[in-house]
Amino acid sequence: MPQARQTVRPLVIAAVMASMAMVAIEATIVSTAMPQIATQLGGLDLYSWVFSSFLLTQTALTVVFGKLADLYGRKPAVLVGIAIFLIGSVLAGFAWSMPAMIVFRLLQGVGAGAILPVVLTIVGDLFPAHERGKVQGYLASVWAVSAVLGPMVGGLLIRQFSWAWIFWINVPIGFLAALLFVMFLHEEKRHGRPSIDFAGAFFFTAAVAALMMALTDAGHASNTRVAVEVAVLIASACLFVWQERRAADPMINFGLWAHRPIAAGNAATLLAGMAMMGLTTFLPMYVQGVMHRSPVEAGFTLTMMMVGWPSGATFTSRTFARIGLRRLLIGGAFFIPLGSLPFVFLNPDMSPVWAGIGSAVVGFGMGVTSVSCLILIQEIVKPHERGSATASNLFARNLGNTLGAAVFGAVQNYGLTHVTGMPAVHADQLKRLLTSVPGDFASNNEIRLALHHALHLTFTAMFFVALGAVVSMLFMPAVKISPRRETVLSPVHE
Numbered sequence: 217m218p219q220a221r222q223t224v225r226p227l228v229i230a231a232v233m234a235s236m237a238m239v240a241i242e243a244t245i246v247s248t249a250m251p252q253i254a255t256q257l258g259g260l261d262l263y264s265w266v267f268s269s270f271l272l273t274q275t276a277l278t279v280v281f282g283k284l285a286d287l288y289g290r291k292p293a294v295l296v297g298i299a300i301f302l303i304g305s306v307l308a309g310f311a312w313s314m315p316a317m318i319v320f321r322l323l324q325g326v327g328a329g330a331i332l333p334v335v336l337t338i339v340g341d342l343f344p345a346h347e348r349g350k351v352q353g354y355l356a357s358v359w360a361v362s363a364v365l366g367p368m369v370g371g372l373l374i375r376q377f378s379w380a381w382i383f384w385i386n387v388p389i390g391f392l393a394a395l396l397f398v399m400f401l402h403e404e405k406r407h408g409r410p411s412i413d414f415a416g417a418f419f420f421t422a423a424v425a426a427l428m429m430a431l432t433d434a435g436h437a438s439n440t441r442v443a444v445e446v447a448v449l450i451a452s453a454c455l456f457v458w459q460e461r462r463a464a465d466p467m468i469n470f471g472l473w474a475h476r477p478i479a480a481g482n483a484a485t486l487l488a489g490m491a492m493m494g495l496t497t498f499l500p501m502y503v504q505g506v507m508h509r510s511p512v513e514a515g516f517t518l519t520m521m522m523v524g525w526p527s528g529a530t531f532t533s534r535t536f537a538r539i540g541l542r543r544l545l546i547g548g549a550f551f552i553p554l555g556s557l558p559f560v561f562l563n564p565d566m567s568p569v570w571a572g573i574g575s576a577v578v579g580f581g582m583g584v585t586s587v588s589c590l591i592l593i594q595e596i597v598k599p600h601e602r603g604s605a606t607a608s609n610l611f612a613r614n615l616g617n618t619l620g621a622a623v624f625g626a627v628q629n630y631g632l633t634h635v636t637g638m639p640a641v642h643a644d645q646l647k648r649l650l651t652s653v654p655g656d657f658a659s660n661n662e663i664r665l666a667l668h669h670a671l672h673l674t675f676t677a678m679f680f681v682a683l684g685a686v687v688s689m690l691f692m693p694a695v696k697i698s699p700r701r702e703t704v705l706s707p708v709h710e
Contacts, residue, residue, distance in 0.1 A: 224400040225342055229351060229677055232335040233358050235298060238389045239328045240359045242305075244366025249379045256379070257314050268432050269318045269324040275614040276424040277329030280417045282607020283467050285334045286600050287412065289403045291689050292339065293603075295394055297330025302390040304532075309380035333607035338401065340602050341610035346537055348594075352587040360522040367515075396705040416467035419456035424615075431622040469601070473608055477596055477695055481545070482612040484688035487681050488552055488585060489616020494624040494678035495521065495578060498573060498671055499559070506668045513568045520572040522581035524555075530581020541592050542694050548584025549689040551577055553682035557626035559675035564668055578682075585685075586613075598693055620681075627677045633672025677690035 250266060285293040304323030311317040339351055373381040426449035433442050460466040472478065496518060503514040528548065536544050555577030558570050590609060597605040 223342065225404050227396050227400040228338065228342065229354070230436040231393045231401070232338060233355065234389050234393040234396070235264055235294065235331050235335050236355060236358045237362055238301065238386050238393065239331055240362035241366045241369065241385065242324065242328075244363055245370040245373075245382045245385075248372050249374055249382045252374060253311075253317070253379050254314065255593055257311065257317060264317050265522075265591070266314070266321055268428070269321045270328070271614065271618065272425055272428045273322045273325030274329040274332075275428060275611060275618065276421045277326050278333050278611045278614065279420065279468060279604070279607045280334040281330035282337070282414075282603040282605075282610075283417075284330075285337055285603035287465075290334055290338045291397055291401050292601070293330060294334040294338070294397055297334060298390050298394045298397075299327075300324075301327025301331060302387055303327075305383040305386040305390075309383040333603065333610050336590065336610070337594075337603045337606045340590075340606060345591055345595050348533075349592055350530075350533040352590065353526060353530040353533045355428050356526040356583055356587070360526045362565040364519060365524045389468070390606060406516070410464045413459070413463045413465060413467040416456060416459045416463055419452050419459055420467055423456055424672055426452060427615075428618050429617050436551030448558035472597065472601060472604060476595055476691065476693055478605060478608065480691040480693075482608055483691075484545070484585065484588055484685040485548055485609055485612040486616035488549070488582060489613040490620030490623065491552055491556060491678050491685065492521075492578070492582060493617040493682070493683040494674060495559070495575065497621060498624060498628065498674050499575065500564060501667070502559075502671045502675075503568050505569060505570065506562075506664055506671065507566070507568060508564075508567055508664070517568050517571040517575050519575075521575040521582075524576040524579025525583040525586075528580040528585075529587045530583075531580075532584050536588060536591070540694075541588050542692055544584055544588045545592070545692055546686065546689045548581050548588060549686045551581025551584065552685055553679055555581060556581075556675070556682045560672070560679050561668060562672075562675065564664065576600040585689075590691075592695060623681075624674050628670045628674045631673040632666060640691070 246266070246707065252364075253266075281293055281297060301324055303319050304325075304327055308317060308320040308324065311320055336355075339348060339355070343351055347399060369385075370382050373385065401493065426445050430442055430445040460468060460470065473482070499517055500511075500514040503509045503517055504511060528551075532544055532548070539547075555574045558574035561570060573619050593605045594602050
């Protein structure tokens with residue numbers, strides 16, 4: 217009888233990190249090149265959809281691929297995800313118009329929706345809880361490095377080559393990751409013929425897509441268009457629930473999602489994702505528009521969050537066995553409103569350093585809670601449910617990001633139109649303020665004060681949402697994590 221091939225953990229983790237880097241750097245590198253891409257391709261009115269389309273399919277397909285990884289195995293699911301992502305990347309480099317670019321970004325989002333939940337599930341399969349925290353710290357550093365290197369690499373590629381290379385750079389990284397997975401990740405053979413809930417997957421994807429489109433279009437598109445999207449959302453959601461209650465093996469196990477530790481963790485993750493999106497969206501605007509500081513200083517304030525995040529993940533990996541996951545979850549969540557508090561008290565004369573400190577504290581809290589929550593969720597489910605459970609947590613974070621952009625955008629718009637003693641501030645006036653030189657600063661003082669008022673309301677709302685994450689974590693029951701447990705992979709080799 218032939219001996220089972222062994223999984224080589226270090227090389228599989230190298231493949232996981234390469235896959236995650238490919239997706240993570242794409243989130244920042246594209247934003248650097250989009251002004252030039254939009255200028256060349258035209259269609260500036262579709263600018264935001266280049267980003268929204270990626271997030272839409274990524275969020276909608278995360279849960280679907282998490283389930284497929286449970287049914288067919290991690291390796292086939294991640295290889296399909298890498299293939300789809302690379303195809304979308306190659307085609308995006310050849311885009312001839314903005315609508316074509318949006319379609320290819322949709323395809324990239326499908327690939328990202330497969331890669332992230334499956335690689336995190338692979339980590340959960342390969343490492344017991346007491347070892348996994350350290351690996352999660354390494355993975356968090358991938359996002360931090362990508363956030364710093366993305367804009368730099370994007371600018372270099374555009375200057376030396378063309379914007380197409382910001383997409384084509386994914387090809388060698390993706391091929392390397394796929395090769396490592398093929399050669400060094402080996403799973404036990406699965407027996408039986410899985411039943412795929414195609415109808416459930418379709419209705420779920422349609423419902424999530426309609427929800428995200430409605431959130432994106434609210435306040436910007438016509439009321440008729442938003443009403444149609446809401447109607448599609450309601451119809452798809454009802455059909456999805458009906459289908460899942462009758463399916464033999466439903467796409468989403470309602471009992472799993474409603475399990476108290478998973479429900480509490482995902483609710484907190486959603487709220488934390490909202491707070492994070494409020495910070496990343498509106499803090500640079502405050503630093504540049506209200507404090508009238510340079511884009512470099514505005515970037516510094518956000519980069520500090522990328523410093524705090526891996527720090528929190530590393531702290532969790534070294535302490536959760538002693539402190540306990542529940543204490544870490546509650547304590548880590550507490551750092552998010554604590555870091556949000558300085559933004560509530562920001563004023564135009566303060567130093568951006570205070571904003572940087574707040575960002576670092578929020579990032580630390582996000583690092584602690586994200587790693588702790590993922591470890592907890594993966595440990596309390598059976599191996600054949602781990603992909604779905606992991607995907608549920610990523611889905612909550614992505615949905616939180618979208619909700620945060622919509623909710624806090626609405627709060628800011630309200631603040632700009634309800635400034636005492638001043639007329640409503642319009643987008644053109646904001647653009648003029650954000651692009652003004654120091655000599656023009658005095659002439660825009662009224663708009664600056666209006667923006668300060670609007671963003672003060674926004675940061676206050678962000679603070680209360682962050683408090684909601686703490687409240688959600690208080691519902692987390694005490695869960696004992698076994699240091700060792702059964703794996704779905706073949707024996708591993710160091």
